[in-house]
Amino acid sequence: VPLYAVFGNPIAHSRSPQIHSGFAEQLGDAVRYDARLAPVDDFQGGWRAFVSEGGRGANVTVPFKQQAAVLADQLSDRARQAGAVNTLMVGDSGEVIGDNTDGAGLLLDLKRLEAPLADARILVLGAGGAVRGVLGPLLATGPSELVVANRTVEKATALAELFDAMGHIRGCGFEAIEGTFDLVINATSASLAGALPPLPEILFNEGALAYDMMYGATPTVFLQWAQRHGVRCVDGLGMLVGQAAESWYLWRGTRPDTTPVLEALRADLR
Ligand code: ATR
Numbered sequence: 001v002p003l004y005a006v007f008g009n010p011i012a013h014s015r016s017p018q019i020h021s022g023f024a025e026q027l028g029d030a031v032r033y034d035a036r037l038a039p040v041d042d043f044q045g046g047w048r049a050f051v052s053e054g055g056r057g058a059n060v061t062v063p064f065k066q067q068a069a070v071l072a073d074q075l076s077d078r079a080r081q082a083g084a085v086n087t088l089m090v091g092d093s094g095e096v097i098g099d100n101t102d103g104a105g106l107l108l109d110l111k112r113l114e115a116p117l118a119d120a121r122i123l124v125l126g127a128g129g130a131v132r133g134v135l136g137p138l139l140a141t142g143p144s145e146l147v148v149a150n151r152t153v154e155k156a157t158a159l160a161e162l163f164d165a166m167g168h169i170r171g172c173g174f175e176a177i178e179g180t181f182d183l184v185i186n187a188t189s190a191s192l193a194g195a196l197p198p199l200p201e202i203l204f205n206e207g208a209l210a211y212d213m214m215y216g217a218t219p220t221v222f223l224q225w226a227q228r229h230g231v232r233c234v235d236g237l238g239m240l241v242g243q244a245a246e247s248w249y250l251w252r253g254t255r256p257d258t259t260p261v262l263e264a265l266r267a268d269l270r
Pocket of ligand 1: 125126127128129130131150151152155187188189190193195196197
């Protein structure tokens with residue numbers, strides 16, 4: 001049975017084994033998918049041991065996405081653009097290929113939700129690692145404008161500069177957000193602390209979608225705020241399943257249906 005895994009530290013609460021087991025069962029393609037803990041300073045050691053056991057590919061989560069990028073012999077364009085690797089694959093000659101499926105996973109979920117993308121005004125809150133990986137795929141959908149707003153303004157303007165050639169993108173602080181949006185994506189880790197970035201009271205267009213990359217049993221403070229403004233609200237559980245589906249496609253060449261797996265996961269979360 002082909003061996004795959006997710007690496008992280010901590011890793012015990014990872015949902016990835018459940019997601020990939022769901023794909024395997026759905027597609028009748030038996031694989032073994034482990035959750036593996038690696039020491040924070042020795043991801044490489046954990047990976048090497050895994051490969052010597054016959055491991056063919058892995059997902060990589062906090063705090064190893066940069067270490068995985070360093071370890072890879074080859075990087076995909078999107079991994080280079082994201083500056084991080086969430087998917088590793090052993091190639092035919094034993095070379096290690098690093099890719100990043102986070103942006104594609106978000107897009108897969110936004111398309112499932114029929115979110116406004118082409119010609120839409122999109123606002124992304126945050127400018128950390130999570131944002132770097134999604135700006136390219138978001139710009140590729142052809143929004144009329146993409147605004148990146150962040151607490152530390154320089155990080156937002158630097159990202160906007162980096163992605164400037166790909167579309168109409170602007171970086172600013174929260175207080176400089178102007179106009180209204182069709183899609184607002186929260187990618188700050190403020191949700192974890194139960195905090196809400198200071199947002200203008202008038203932010204959403206008619207039919208707008210509010211999306212939080214975080215997820216949990218209860219809505220994040222950002223989604224609670226958006227709910228009070230009467231817009232459609234979705235958390236990041238679908239992005240998690242989406243990035244897994246894109247990794248599965250790289251490894252196995254088949255495309256699982258994400259909906260039943262997402263529904264099972266949602267039921268477990270409650
Ligand atoms: P990730 O990889 O999840 O993006 P990160 O790179 O540490 O994690 O980035 C965290 C993001 O959340 C940053 O944009 C951070 O803002 P700063 O760049 O100003 O640090 C943002 N963030 C964290 N806590 C926040 C808070 N309480 N209010 C607003 N933004 C916050």
